[in-house]
Amino acid sequence: MVSKIKHIGIFTSGGDAPGMNAALFAVAKTAESYGIKLSGIRRGFEGLIDNDLIPLNSRQLQRIMHLGGTLLKTARSDRFMTALGQQKALRTVQKNNLDALIAIGGDGTFRGMLSLANIGNTPFIGIPGTIDNDITGTDYTLGFDSAVNTAIKCIDNIRDTAESHNRVFLVEVMGRDSGYIGIYSGLSCGADSILIPESDEDITYLLNKIKNYDSEDAFIVVVAEGDALRVEEVMSQIRNVNPHIELRVAKLGHIQRGGNPSAQDRMLGIRLGVLATTALIEGESGKIAGFCNNKPSLSPFEGLVKKHLINTELKDLLTLFCG
Ligand SMILES: Nc1ncnc2c1ncn2[C@@H]1O[C@H](COP(=O)(O)OP(=O)(O)OP(=O)(O)O)[C@@H](O)[C@H]1O
Numbered sequence: 168m169v170s171k172i173k174h175i176g177i178f179t180s181g182g183d184a185p186g187m188n189a190a191l192f193a194v195a196k197t198a199e200s201y202g203i204k205l206s207g208i209r210r211g212f213e214g215l216i217d218n219d220l221i222p223l224n225s226r227q228l229q230r231i232m233h234l235g236g237t238l239l240k241t242a243r244s245d246r247f248m249t250a251l252g253q254q255k256a257l258r259t260v261q262k263n264n265l266d267a268l269i270a271i272g273g274d275g276t277f278r279g280m281l282s283l284a285n286i287g288n289t290p291f292i293g294i295p296g297t298i299d300n301d302i303t304g305t306d307y308t309l310g311f312d313s314a315v316n317t318a319i320k321c322i323d324n325i326r327d328t329a330e331s332h333n334r335v336f337l338v339e340v341m342g343r344d345s346g347y348i349g350i351y352s353g354l355s356c357g358a359d360s361i362l363i364p365e366s367d368e369d370i371t372y373l374l375n376k377i378k379n380y381d382s383e384d385a386f387i388v389v390v391a392e393g394d395a396l397r398v399e400e401v402m403s404q405i406r407n408v409n410p411h412i413e414l415r416v417a418k419l420g421h422i423q424r425g426g427n428p429s430a431q432d433r434m435l436g437i438r439l440g441v442l443a444t445t446a447l448i449e450g451e452s453g454k455i456a457g458f459c460n461n462k463p464s465l466s467p468f469e470g471l472v473k474k475h476l477i478n479t480e481l482k483d484l485l486t487l488f489c490g
C-alpha cells in the first residue's frame with residue numbers, strides 16, 4: 168500500500184508508564200516497513216513547542232524496549248495550555264513537514280491533541296499510556312499491569328512485617344482519580360479493605376470491620392490516592408472507632424511508575440504501536456488505539472471520557488472480599 172504519509176512525529180506525554188518504550192519500538196518497526204521516516208519529539212508538548220526533535224529507528228529502540236520510563240522523556244506542559252503554546256507547537260509540525268502525529272499519554276494528552284486539531288489539520292492517533300487505567304476505548308492502558316505488579320510486590324512485603332507485629336497497615340497506591348490500581352492490587356493481595364474513588368460504601372465496610380478488631384492477624388487496607396478520604400483522614404476515623412490497634416501508613420508513590428514493563432505491557436505496547444501506525448497509514452485520524460475484549464479497536468477522541476466507573480463485576484468482588 169502506498170501511503171500519503173512520509174514522515175510521522177511521535178511523543179510521550181503526562182506521567183511516564185512502563186511499556187512506552189515498547190510502543191515506540193513497534194511504531195518505528197512498522198513505519199520502517201512502509202518506508203516512513205519517524206521523528207521523536209522530546210518532553211511531550213514541551214518539545215513540540217521548542218522544536219526539540221530527534222530521529223528514531225527501530226534498531227536503537229529494540230535495545231531499550233524492555234526498559235521502563237520513556238526514551239523520549241515526558242512532561243506536563245503548562246505552556247501548551249495557552250493559545251500561544253499551541254500555535255508554537257503547530258509551527259513545529261509544519262516546519263518539520265510532519266504528515267502525522269502519534270501521542271502516547273493519558274486523557275490530558277488526548278485533550279491536548281484535540282486542541283491542536285482545532286487549529287491545524289495534521290492527522291493524529293493516540294496510544295493510551297498511563298498507569299491509572301482511566302481511559303475509555305481500551306480495556307487496559309499501557310503501564311497499568313506493571314504498576315499493579317509493583318504494588319503487589321510491595322504490599323506482600325508489608326504483609327510480612329504487619330503479620331509479625333499484629334499491625335494494621337494503610338497502604339496508599341497511585342491513581343489520580345481512579346481506583347483501578349487500588350482494586351486490582353488490593354484484591355490480589357487479600358486486602359481486608361479497599362478504598363477507591365468509585366465507591367461510597369467502602370469506608371463504612373472498613374469501619375464496621377475494624378471497630379471491634381482484636382486479632383493477632385495483620386489487617387491490610389489499600390487506599391487509592393484519588394479516594395475522597397485521604398489516608399490521614401482514614402487513619403483518624405479508624406482511631407476514633409478503635410483506639411487500641413497499632414496503625415502504620417505506607418505510601419507507595421512513584422515506585423509504582425518505574426521498573427521494567429511486565430510481559431503484558433510489552434505485548435500491549437507492541438500491539439498498540441502497530442495498530443496506531445497502520446491506522447494512520449490507512450487514513451484514520453482523531454482516534455485512540457486500544458484493545459477491547461482482546462480485539463483491536465479505534466475509538467474517536469471526541470467520545471473519550473475518563474473511565475471513572477468500576478464495572479459491576481469488580482464492585483461485586485469488592486463487596487464479597489471487603490464488605
Ligand atoms: N484541556 C487541555 N487543553 C490543552 N492541553 C491539555 C489539556 N489538558 C491537558 N493538556 C496537556 O496535556 C498534558 C498532559 O496531561 P496530564 O498532565 O493530565 O497527563 P495525562 O496525559 O492525563 O497522563 P497521566 O494519566 O499519566 O497523568 C498537560 O500537561 C497539558 O500540557
Ligand SMILES: O=P(O)(O)OC[C@H]1O[C@](O)(CO)[C@@H](O)[C@@H]1O
Nearest residue numbers: 182183297298299341342343424
Ligand atoms: O508524577 P506526578 O506529576 O506527580 O503525577 C502523579 C500522578 O501521575 C500518575 O502517576 C499517572 O501518571 C497518577 O497516578 C498520579 O496521581
